[in-house]
Amino acid sequence: MxxxxxxxxxxxxxxxxxxxxxxxxxxxxxxxxxxxxxxxxxxxxxxxNTANRRYHYERLPAWPTGLLVTGDAVTTFNPLYGQGMTVAAQSALVIRDGLARGRVNAATCHRIQHALAHTADLPWAVCTTEDIRYPGALGPPPSPLTRLVTCTADRLRSAACTRPAAARAFFDAVTLSKPVWRLISPSALAALALGPHLPPLDEPPS
Ligand SMILES: Cc1cc2nc3c(=O)[nH]c(=O)nc-3n(C[C@H](O)[C@H](O)[C@H](O)COP(=O)(O)OP(=O)(O)OC[C@H]3O[C@@H](n4cnc5c(N)ncnc54)[C@H](O)[C@@H]3O)c2cc1C
Structure with missing residues (x-):
């Protein structure tokens, strides 16, 4: 393909x-x-259709018993980042755990809907902080914190080309395979601090 x-x-x-x-x-x-x-x-x-779109159903003041909104119906990501199925799977676990806790009523469903919204927080941040950098992208302008995160991500991405620890940390984070706090492991931080140690390739190694 x-x-x-x-x-x-x-x-x-x-x-x-x-x-x-x-x-x-x-x-x-x-x-x-x-x-x-x-x-x-x-x-x-x-x-x-590469727009990132999010509906904050959890912010509705009242919630009907028995209704939960999940997957792309809550958050659609630019498919470039390959996050949607992972978030849908994580959301299924959130629903399973939420329903296992006892009686299902409107309050339980509203609580689960809140948890479903938070499942999308990190991938949403990853996609939107990257996409807003494109000229003409629609959305709130990046805050100073976002710009700092973006610079760090850029450095990690360059370091990942030549440092395996940085590559592992980067791909684990963007593919949601590991919790994001693993990005601050000693080996990932060391790779980030040292940065890339070889110049970029000028042609494919194959
Ligand atoms: C081009 C592309 C590439 C992608 N690549 C990746 C990737 O690499 N990794 C990744 O994690 N995610 C990827 N995604 C995202 C992923 O496909 C979605 O996030 C995921 O499929 C969402 O699951 P869902 O169940 O919420 O919605 P969907 O998979 O869209 O399922 C909704 C279902 O509801 C059905 N339906 C709609 N209306 C009705 C109705 N009225 N009555 C009955 N049925 C109805 C639809 O036919 C569909 O089968 C990609 C998406 C696109 C578009």
Whole structure:
């Protein structure tokens, strides 16, 4: 499967020829070379709905008994970040634990709805702090704290290219595989402080 992406109007075309031409404009010809030796097995498909959207149902003052809103119906993420299914799965656990605690009434459901909203807090922060950096992105401007987090994430991302401890911490955090506080483990902090120790590659190592 070959996935190409672009922003700000520079979208890959959905016809075979245009797709191959777009691949040819990448910084390295590797993907275009590979494509030129293949026959498409399916037609191309595109997806352009990359907005992050969140509904704060938990803030409603009253809540009906027996209703819970979960998954994409509460928070939709830019699919680029691959967070939605993980959040949906974590939300299922929140519902299971919340319902196991006793009688189901409007207050229980409202409490679970609050917990469901918090399940999305971290991935929401990851997606929105990144996406707001694109020119023309709609949303509140980044706060000084957000800018600090963004600078730290940039440094961690560069360090991750050459330091395994930074790479593990970075991918565990962005894929929601481990709790985010693991980012402040001694090995991850050391990798972050030291930064990248090799210059970036100028072509794919393959
Ligand atoms: C292009 C793309 C790539 C993605 N990649 C990733 C990824 O790599 N990793 C990741 O974690 N997440 C990814 N996601 C996000 C993930 O797919 C969603 O977050 C997840 O599927 C949400 O689950 P859900 O059950 O809330 O909604 P959905 O999976 O959308 O399920 C809702 C279901 O309800 C049905 N439905 C709708 N209306 C009605 C109705 N009136 N009556 C009956 N049924 C109805 C729909 O047909 C659908 O089957 C991606 C999303 C997209 C669009």
């Amino acid at each position: 070959v996935t190409l992406s672009g922003t700000q109007g520079a979208h890959p075309p959905l016809d075979d020829e245009g797709f191959a031409r777009f691949a040819g404009q990448l910084r390295h010809p590797l993907i275009a070379d590979l494509l030129s030796h293949t026959t498409p097995a399916t037609r191309l498909s595109g997806y352009r």
